[in-house]
Amino acid sequence: MQRIDLATAASRLHEMSAVRILAHQHPDGDTLGSAYALARALQSIGKHTCVDCVDPLPHDFTFCAKGYTPDYMDGTESIVTVDVADAKLLGRSYYEKYGGIVDLNIDHHSTNTGFARETYLEEDSAATAELVADLIDLLCVVWTTDIAACIYAGISTDTGCFRYAGTTSRSHRYAARMMEFGVQTEPLDRMFFETKTRSFAALERLALEGFRFFCKGQVCLMVVTQEMYRKSGSNEDEFIRLVPQTRQIEGVLVGIAIRERSDGSWKISLRTHLPIDASAICAKLGGGGHAVAAGCESFKPLEETIADIVRYTGEALQAAGLPV
Amino acid sequence: MQRIDLATAASRLHEMSAVRILAHQHPDGDTLGSAYALARALQSIGKHTCVDCVDPLPHDFTFCAKGYTPDYMDGTESIVTVDVADAKLLGRSYYEKYGGIVDLNIDHHSTNTGFARETYLEEDSAATAELVADLIDLLCVVWTTDIAACIYAGISTDTGCFRYAGTTSRSHRYAARMMEFGVQTEPLDRMFFETKTRSFAALERLALEGFRFFCKGQVCLMVVTQEMYRKSGSNEDEFIRLVPQTRQIEGVLVGIAIRERSDGSWKISLRTHLPIDASAICAKLGGGGHAVAAGCESFKPLEETIADIVRYTGEALQAAGLPV
Numbered sequence: 001m002q003r004i005d006l007a008t009a010a011s012r013l014h015e016m017s018a019v020r021i022l023a024h025q026h027p028d029g030d031t032l033g034s035a036y037a038l039a040r041a042l043q044s045i046g047k048h049t050c051v052d053c054v055d056p057l058p059h060d061f062t063f064c065a066k067g068y069t070p071d072y073m074d075g076t077e078s079i080v081t082v083d084v085a086d087a088k089l090l091g092r093s094y095y096e097k098y099g100g101i102v103d104l105n106i107d108h109h110s111t112n113t114g115f116a117r118e119t120y121l122e123e124d125s126a127a128t129a130e131l132v133a134d135l136i137d138l139l140c141v142v143w144t145t146d147i148a149a150c151i152y153a154g155i156s157t158d159t160g161c162f163r164y165a166g167t168t169s170r171s172h173r174y175a176a177r178m179m180e181f182g183v184q185t186e187p188l189d190r191m192f193f194e195t196k197t198r199s200f201a202a203l204e205r206l207a208l209e210g211f212r213f214f215c216k217g218q219v220c221l222m223v224v225t226q227e228m229y230r231k232s233g234s235n236e237d238e239f240i241r242l243v244p245q246t247r248q249i250e251g252v253l254v255g256i257a258i259r260e261r262s263d264g265s266w267k268i269s270l271r272t273h274l275p276i277d278a279s280a281i282c283a284k285l286g287g288g289g290h291a292v293a294a295g296c297e298s299f300k301p302l303e304e305t306i307a308d309i310v311r312y313t314g315e316a317l318q319a320a321g322l323p324v
Numbered sequence: 325m326q327r328i329d330l331a332t333a334a335s336r337l338h339e340m341s342a343v344r345i346l347a348h349q350h351p352d353g354d355t356l357g358s359a360y361a362l363a364r365a366l367q368s369i370g371k372h373t374c375v376d377c378v379d380p381l382p383h384d385f386t387f388c389a390k391g392y393t394p395d396y397m398d399g400t401e402s403i404v405t406v407d408v409a410d411a412k413l414l415g416r417s418y419y420e421k422y423g424g425i426v427d428l429n430i431d432h433h434s435t436n437t438g439f440a441r442e443t444y445l446e447e448d449s450a451a452t453a454e455l456v457a458d459l460i461d462l463l464c465v466v467w468t469t470d471i472a473a474c475i476y477a478g479i480s481t482d483t484g485c486f487r488y489a490g491t492t493s494r495s496h497r498y499a500a501r502m503m504e505f506g507v508q509t510e511p512l513d514r515m516f517f518e519t520k521t522r523s524f525a526a527l528e529r530l531a532l533e534g535f536r537f538f539c540k541g542q543v544c545l546m547v548v549t550q551e552m553y554r555k556s557g558s559n560e561d562e563f564i565r566l567v568p569q570t571r572q573i574e575g576v577l578v579g580i581a582i583r584e585r586s587d588g589s590w591k592i593s594l595r596t597h598l599p600i601d602a603s604a605i606c607a608k609l610g611g612g613g614h615a616v617a618a619g620c621e622s623f624k625p626l627e628e629t630i631a632d633i634v635r636y637t638g639e640a641l642q643a644a645g646l647p648v
Binding site for chain 1 (some may be wrong): 333477483486487488489490491493494499500503504507510513514517518519520521523525528529532533541562568572573574575610
């Protein structure tokens, strides 16, 4: 990986004239906020820019693009990726088209594969949007409320509104600055964190009804079936937001969410509190992930699937000296 | 009301030698964080202090008192209240005992009644803890992680973790400083915002099952009965946390939560999005409150109670030009 520092990254952007900025697939607030903030900022200093993503812009983030008009469509100019840890996360067709020709990648993931020609990577930052804010400062862009709102969105969504462990004092200082540039944060955070679709609320109700507890209340398990998607009008994308709820109940150290895939197999998502290692438990079923969030799959019937994951979880609790 | 400024308030505290710091009844993070931060800070510069409240310290906030030993029990010394808008909010017995003899009140509520001899009031601050932080700076206290954790708790809880409209850029700057004093914010915020008791989770499940929608999905109504408290093992205190959920569903402008009191009458809580005025609707049933959060009561049977509040809500939607 060819790593470059902040000043070099700013200088590279300064040298570009037409820039395609790529967000990752299933785009979230950080990749989109970073992309649109950078596109707006570069455009304001005379560059031609467009923002591109294999997936459409989710409804929640249309504000990022509001009032921004791409003025560059196609060509042989510079390709910049934001918040993309691995070229494969561009999505299959974009990976094939752009995967090998990215000039600069701006990212904060420690798992970054270094696929770009040059990479500006800060693993200690809570969001890529923090790096983009620093670049904007160095490029002597005049901050606008629109640019600041994109940066705020990136930081707020990637820190779970300043709740996740990755949040730093710098995250709060960036947020303060963005508010001073005029960003009204309450409507944004309400949209990101406090709004449920009717179908999500219906799925949530069905899922909560079926919560099951194991290992003296230390394990909470939720199952979502295709039938529940049909009943609620919800889908897998919305299901993801339910997963953390399994771990929110007092005394629960391991939250397990099992969802039925359209082929009848099961996808298992684990959320743990330390010292329980989610990835070690999922590895027993051929999966993996991080210490507090991991996943695996099962092709057995549901009750056997539950028995397997609960057994491995119980063993992990026992190994940690906890009563099961 | 005798209002004093920050420097005068600091000077008053500097002149005190033994200080009883009073928190309000049903104490929350801001009154407790403010009280314990101030008590620790004053003690560190040689004052004798104690923290006092008519109600016991809730489990979530025991960390505020950890390692702090009151060194003052009773006497004729100074009385300071924090985050107390009205002397009655001290609770009946404390109101009778201290209501008339408070030397200094430090508060951020615009509804402050000016009951104290002198009041240091900043209505634009998101939390009283922000004012206490400023006082601590002026008193030349050496900041400790424990003091900073109390301040952070006050700000984080009173801003709903930086989500509420009252959050300012200063709130974020205080948060940044407290993190730099060593506060680990993630475990605190997880405890404040991401943890549910088993009984609360059970009540939530029962309440969500009964969600009803009116006025083309613009009104979401929830009913909680005494029977549901019994089934879930939950209670009114926990119920309060459910109320905002009525307003979180997409398209909902008015969330209505109706709870049965032990005498069989009904307490109605409204949460609205602007321009719908919650207090105007509740006023029709003899209640009141704020623009987006208000309440009233009903002694009629449940279905009549629902019909009343839904009718008045529908009229308010209609008056705002919305289809019902």
